[in-house]
Amino acid sequence: MASTVFDSLLFRDMFGTAEMREVFSEAGLVGRYLEAEAALARAQARMGVIPEAAAKAIDDAARAIEIDYDLLRHETEIVGYPILPLVHQLSKAAGDAGRYVHWGATTQDIMDTANALQLRAALDIVRRELTELRGIMADLAIRHRDTPMAGRTHLQQALPVTFGYKVAVWLSSIDRHIERLDQALPRVLVGEFSGAAGTLASVGPDGLGMQRLFCEELGLGQPAITWHVARDGVAEAVTLLGLVTGTLGKIATDVMMMAATEFGELSEPFVPGRGASSTMPQKRNPISSELMLAAAKSVRQHVAAMLDGMIHDFERATGPWHLEWISLPESFLLTAASLANAKFMLAGLVVHEDRMRRNLDLTGGLIVAEAVMMAAAPKLGRQHAHDVVYGACRTAIEGGGQLADILAGIPEVVEALGGVEEIRAKCDPANYLGLCGEMVDRVVGTSGQAETGPRLVRAGGDL
Structure with missing residues (x-):
């Protein structure tokens, strides 16, 4: 039985996907080890370090081998790493060419x-x-794009978005x-591919060339240093x-x-x-x-x-x-x-959407108090406008009622905004959305650019 959610029949698709599990499966990982060993042999054959026939035999063996996983697990527990036990099995499968497996690695x-x-x-x-x-x-x-709702800061309604x-x-x-x-x-x-201490000493002066060909065989970049x-x-x-x-x-x-x-x-x-x-x-x-x-x-x-x-x-x-x-x-x-x-x-x-609108109206217009203040500021001055609207908000909070109705009873606000209807328009949250729509257009309009960016490439073409 599985012991983690990643392998569990009950939970594995809640904490992973079949496609990603395949990438990181044991068989997938061992397959990558074999792919790397075969690529190393092919690269070394290209350089004349090992015979081409040996490289082909190693490559064929890496593709056809049937791994004894019980033996691999047992020897891995002894060694501490799986590569030496795997090299034993691959070398045996490659026959005479087995002596060239893992050369210099x-x-x-x-x-x-x-x-x-x-x-x-x-x-x-x-x-x-x-x-x-x-x-x-x-x-x-x-x-x-234009569906109004309450924007919230510190878990409180702030401004409409x-x-x-x-x-x-x-x-x-x-x-x-x-x-x-x-x-x-x-x-x-x-x-x-750098060898025991990363110096490539085991493969001689052409080590960097061998490393380049190895990486080329796998479609990977060559490192500047180990x-x-x-x-x-x-x-x-x-x-x-x-x-x-x-x-x-x-x-x-x-x-x-x-x-x-x-x-x-x-x-x-x-x-x-x-x-x-x-x-x-x-x-x-x-x-x-x-x-x-x-x-x-x-x-x-x-x-x-x-x-x-x-x-x-x-x-x-x-x-x-x-x-x-x-x-x-x-x-x-x-x-x-x-x-x-x-x-x-x-x-x-x-x-x-209806619930979003209802929530917008929960405060009776208080969510757009800033809109009224900024609209009145050119006539009343910013600070005085703030103080007047602040007072109206206190009245609404303490006594209930709609902010628009309270403001409509303040002559200087009515005059500053140009009438009661203008007050009611300013107190409608849907009329104080700032540049939400334009910002949506900017993000959506540029979001497709990344799709044309670099793709992951391996030997043989795009993934």
């Missing part, structure tokens, strides 16, 4: 390169999901994450996931609060039974948002672990590297699940 060369290959596949999934989510959010922002504006603020972060991802790729998708103990690239990848899930957690928090009974402005998509309570038939809990928030909090912890894991000792670490084995796959699984939940939730989000 060290364990971390193969493991780091395999991780770079995993990162390429995983980041491609993340980028695709971000792009699809951006499209969903752009449609939502356009649809509700539009729901499209709120969505566009979320969307702007998604665009920046895609930009960050594209910019990070050259730093993250880098191969590793990164065995310089883990900023891998840490950057997970930190990026922390930013992505942080944004999704913010969205989830807004949606959950706006879906609360007392707000009633949003509802997650209705699916029979989803979010149901075992005792309260009326419940419709925001399950997708809850999972998004949980993912954000969990990935944040992994970001801290990855940053801690950057502190390696000398030319080969004595433990920090192992943190990556835990944090890297779990961070990507959680991020994939959060993105999937965000797509589902936002694509079917139910927006209760």
Whole structure:
């Protein structure tokens, strides 16, 4: 039976996706190890370091081998790392050519390169999901470009905004994450072949050429120098996931609060039974948002672990590297699940416009007191206008009633604004939305640019 949510039959699709699990599955990881070993042999054959026939035999064996996972697990527990046990099996499968397997490499060369290959596949999934989510959010922002609602600061009604504006603020972060991802790729998708202490001493003066061909075989960048103990690239990848899930957690928090009974402005998509309570038939809990928030909090912890894991000792670490084995796959699984939940939730989000309007009117016009003050300021002066409107607000708060009615009884305000009808217009929240619509247009109008940015590339073409 599974012992974590990531492998659980019950929970695994709440904390990961099948596609991302495949990237970080055991078979997938071992496959990347074999891919790196085969690429090394091909590169060395191109340089004449090993016979071409040997490279072909190694490549064929790496593609056809049936791994004895019980033996691999047993020997990995003894050695502490899986590469030497895997090399034993690959060498045996390659026959006479087996003597050339892993020529000049060290364990971390193969493991780091395999991780770079995993990162390429995983980041491609993340980028695709971000792009699809951006499209969903752009449609939502356009649809509700002019839907007025209460903007809130410190959990209090502040000024009117539009729901499209709120969505566009979320969307702007998604665009920046895609930009960050594209910019990070050259730093993250880098191969590793440097030998025991990173000096390439084991392969002689043409080591950098061999390294270049090795990386070329895999479609990865060539590092300027070994990164065995310089883990900023891998840490950057997970930190990026922390930013992505942080944004999704913010969205989830807004949606959950706006879906609360007392707000009633949003509802997650209705699916029979989803979010149901075992005792309260009326419940419709925001399950997708809850999972998004949980993912954000969990990935944040992994970001801290990855940053801690950057502190390696000398030319080969004595433990920090192992943190990556835990944090890297779990961070990507959680991020994939959060993105999937965000797509589902936002694509079917139910927006209760009538409730948004009702909530806008809860304060009887107090939410637009600033609008009246600024409109009266040219005639009354800014400070006097503030004092007069402030007094009207106190009257409304203490005695109830509509702010417009109270202001209509103040002659100097009526004169300053040009009549009672103008007062009522200024007290309508829908007339004080600032540049919400224009800002939505700016975000949505530029959101498609990131889609034409750099793509992840591997040997053989685009992913």
